[in-house]
Amino acid sequence: MSGQPAGLGSVLVVGTGLIGTSVALALRGHGVTVMIADQDPGAVRLARELGAGEEWAPGGARVDLAVIAVPPQFVAQWLLDLQKTEAARFYTDVASVKALPIAQAAQLGCDMTTYVAGHPLAGRERSGPAAARADVFLGRSWAYCPGPETSGGAVAAVLSLIDLCGGNAVQVDPVVHDEAVALVSHAPHVAASAMAARLAGASETALGLAGPGVRDVTRVAGGDPGMWTAILSGNARPVAEILEAVADDLSTVAAALRAVSVDGAAIGRVTDLLTRGNAGQSRIPGKHGGPPRAYAVVQVLVGDRPGELARLFQVAKDAGVNIEDVRLEHTPGLPLGAADLYVQPEAAEVLAEALRAHGWHVP
Amino acid sequence: MSGQPAGLGSVLVVGTGLIGTSVALALRGHGVTVMIADQDPGAVRLARELGAGEEWAPGGARVDLAVIAVPPQFVAQWLLDLQKTEAARFYTDVASVKALPIAQAAQLGCDMTTYVAGHPLAGRERSGPAAARADVFLGRSWAYCPGPETSGGAVAAVLSLIDLCGGNAVQVDPVVHDEAVALVSHAPHVAASAMAARLAGASETALGLAGPGVRDVTRVAGGDPGMWTAILSGNARPVAEILEAVADDLSTVAAALRAVSVDGAAIGRVTDLLTRGNAGQSRIPGKHGGPPRAYAVVQVLVGDRPGELARLFQVAKDAGVNIEDVRLEHTPGLPLGAADLYVQPEAAEVLAEALRAHGWHVP
Incomplete structure (x- = not known):
């Protein structure tokens, strides 16, 4: 800033x-x-x-x-x-x-x-x-x-x-930006949509067995199709390249699974993708990924009122703490939720103290 | 039960x-x-x-x-x-x-x-x-x-x-079960892995622009490759069928994006997939999906201690309330988190009262 x-x-x-x-x-x-x-x-x-x-x-x-x-x-x-x-x-x-x-x-x-x-x-x-x-x-x-x-x-x-x-x-750089967001935003959106599209005709039995995993994988597929069409067509080549690679990997795994009953070695291609998936997932910064940047997390309870989070950031700023990322766990219709604030490790206690001093509930 | x-x-x-x-x-x-x-x-x-x-x-x-x-x-x-x-x-x-x-x-x-x-x-x-x-x-x-x-x-x-x-x-039925979990668990796992695999070689710039979306899409890709290889090979045909359909959709969108600069109508195929993704995503029960079952959510703060959630469920059981689903928002290393309890709408207030009576913090 x-x-x-x-x-x-x-x-x-x-x-x-x-x-x-x-x-x-x-x-x-x-x-x-x-x-x-x-x-x-x-x-x-x-x-x-x-x-x-x-x-x-x-x-x-x-x-x-x-x-x-x-x-x-x-x-x-x-x-x-x-x-x-x-x-x-x-x-x-x-x-x-x-x-x-x-x-x-x-x-x-x-x-x-x-x-x-x-x-x-x-x-x-x-x-x-x-x-x-x-x-x-x-x-x-x-x-x-x-x-x-x-x-x-x-x-x-x-x-x-x-x-x-x-x-x-x-x-x-704008070209670097577009390739980056193709990878971390635009292509994941299409991948989520393609998986979610399979659920359009799902049986009630299947939906009844759905858990947090598929919910997370497909969450972003709820975005506005018109808006996302405009975004994707504005970044067509970088997104297409990634989707082609993802489709290739999925086709390879599908073929390996089809071959498994007659060719035991085929399963190695399934393990290979899952292992590469592990490696990629662990590089994503933040709560559910590994720590390429090792942030500390300060959790604080916040009300679902306009300006509440802004006041919280003001307290952080006044305390000289930069909040690197934030993740909110609000439940619609409920007045209280948890905010996970990502800060440099040495700043975590400073922030927690400052928030407590201003009446915030920091567990 | x-x-x-x-x-x-x-x-x-x-x-x-x-x-x-x-x-x-x-x-x-x-x-x-x-x-x-x-x-x-x-x-x-x-x-x-x-x-x-x-x-x-x-x-x-x-x-x-x-x-x-x-x-x-x-x-x-x-x-x-x-x-x-x-x-x-x-x-x-x-x-x-x-x-x-x-x-x-x-x-x-x-x-x-x-x-x-x-x-x-x-x-x-x-x-x-x-x-x-x-x-x-x-x-x-x-x-x-x-x-x-x-x-x-x-x-x-x-x-x-x-x-x-x-x-x-x-x-x-076992065959129905396997087709259901292929759709709501096994294929989404592979789709998440294929997307996450693209991130294995991502630049620091790209990772720095990663947000909650890609984190959610790829979260399950952190699972154990050996265990998941065994699961996928044990459900090979149903999973392969879904992955083939997902790969087809991704290839179609990639081709449409490549054609966009010379064929304006191609973009309709992108919108089509996004719209189908909307439809599928909205069918998933629970917090981030639509309400095929309209549960009410009771949020309660729970400590990260062994048995705490079990005691909570015992209170619900004693109050005659069946908890249909639960979603935890614990942050590793922190003692307190929020649990979202999904119950029939008419049971929400009963549960909230029972929990409060037993000393739980229900916002």
């Missing part, structure tokens, strides 16, 4: 879906003046009622930063249109792919000095403004991709945005 | 892995005399030190029930050997596939009147006796497959076992 989030007095958020509205709510929580726009008047109205800001009127006063929160294919055109009217001093976007909007923006002749592409690694299975929360970015990575022409002012504005939203800024 | 768990004074558990040792611990908690056996003397010693029971001496007194907790391929031979020496009045197993051991037992000439095949739908990413817990079966389905020759006494013995372990007995 940067130091002082200075210089963001006013922000325009274009696109009041889940991410756009969440950005607006987070900024409003810090007193930023937020204007909102969406091609769907109902979405703007709902976001406004949620406290996300006031409806934007084109041609009004120039804002400090415009956050373009539309599907990846439409980012560049919005950037061009906004720059034509000098709607903002600086511009960023939050699309899940980065090479495509950057290339399109250059092609359209956008001013690349005032634009920094960005991507907060946050999301929920739900979508739309009603699912927005100011705290979805807390402790999550937020990739940003300055180009050779990007001005220092534009970078500072985006870092301020990330800081105000509570994200962890990660600078990355 | 059956009524009184009568008639199980002594039980032999063959195989002190995770499931065998967990069964032994659960039975010991109810005062059952438990004998344990394993081909690995170290595993027996460890299970014994964990309080799972005393080492079995072949030729000793006949027990009421023998629980054969070995890989599916070895169940029938163990059954035959135990029956030859009249080691037990009744026999069951806990293997993840059911048609194979039943067919092999019949082929070997086992006495099919005293044997009921069984399968508790429980497991953890870890394996071995050290990972065993008396409470892994609480609220989980436990499939059992009586055949045409099975005696009433044998069925009663297995129902008593399931009851003592806190599971929910589900009678099912």
Whole structure:
């Protein structure tokens, strides 16, 4: 994170879906003046009622930063249109792919000095403004991709945005970004969907025997098909390459299983994939994976009230503790849940003490 | 569950892995005399030190029930050997596939009147006796497959076992069982492994952008490759069929993504899979899926101490409430976690009151 989030007095958020509205709510929580726009008047109205800001009127006063929160294919055109009217001093976007909007923006002749592409690694299975929360970015990575022409002012504005939203800024090359998210987000989404699709015709008996395993494997398949189609088509080649490799492995295992009764050695190909799966799974940072980064976990009980988690992060910040990742275990409809806060080991006790001192229940 | 768990004074558990040792611990908690056996003397010693029971001496007194907790391929031979020496009045197993051991037992000439095949739908990413817990079966389905020759006494013995372990007995045909678990457990395991295998060579940048989504998709890929190879080869055809269908879908999506830049209509095939994934995911019962069974959730804070969850289930039982499913959100190394208890809606308040009356913290 940067130091002082200075210089963001006013922000325009274009696109009041889940991410756009969440950005607006987070900024409003810090007193930023937020204007909102969406091609769907109902979405703007709902976001406004949620406290996300006031409806934007084109041609009004120039804002400090415009956050373009539309599907990846439409980012560049919005950037061009906004720059034509000098709607903002600086511009960023939050699309899940980065090479495509950057290339399109250059092609359209956008001013690349005032634009920094960005991507907060946050999301929920739900979508739309009603699912927005100011705290979805807390402790999550937020990739940003300055180009050779990007001005220092534009970078500072985006870092301020990330800081105000509570994200962890990660600078990355756009092509590297797209290959990375293909691997850790886009292809896993399709794999989960392909497995979940098999359950569409499952018997009640089979569903009755379903446990936490299949629930976890398929959870992300609940995401919005239209939104994910746009993401996948915007990152087509990297995702296709991974899916081809996954399909190959599954076909190999299927063939080995078919051959097992006549060729005992075939089973070695099954063990091989499972062993490679072990190796890959253990590299994922966080709760269920191994510790490529050995974080300590501080668990704290939090209420399901707006702003509660934000207050918690403020306590952490005031104590000088950086929260690297967060995992929430809220049950819908219940007022209390557990938050697992991932911090550097030496910071765990500092954080626990600070939280207790502010009345939080840290078991 | 059956009524009184009568008639199980002594039980032999063959195989002190995770499931065998967990069964032994659960039975010991109810005062059952438990004998344990394993081909690995170290595993027996460890299970014994964990309080799972005393080492079995072949030729000793006949027990009421023998629980054969070995890989599916070895169940029938163990059954035959135990029956030859009249080691037990009744026999069951806990293997993840059911048609194979039943067919092999019949082929070997086992006495099919005293044997009921069984399968508790429980497991953890870890394996071995050290990972065993008396409470892994609480609220989980436990499939059992009586055949045409099975005696009433044998069925009663297995129902008593399931009851003592806190599971929910589900009678099912063995072939139906195997196709069901291929769909909701075995194929998802391979799909998770195939996705996780892609991460084995992932860059640090990619791993740094990993979030809860990919973590969930690949979590089960952490399971023991040897154990899972045995399970998959014992259920080869049903698993192969599903994997072939999943691989086909992934290949179709990959081809559509490759074609997207020249054939706009190709993207429809991506949306189609995502939409089918939505439909399948929504059918999974429980926390992250839709409600084919609309359970209510009672959340309670539990300590990470042996027997704590068992005491909780006893309170539920005394209050006349059946817990349909349970999901634990423990963080390793921390003393407190949240348990989500799934009950019929009309039982939720009864359970919450009963738990509070016994000193549990129900938010």
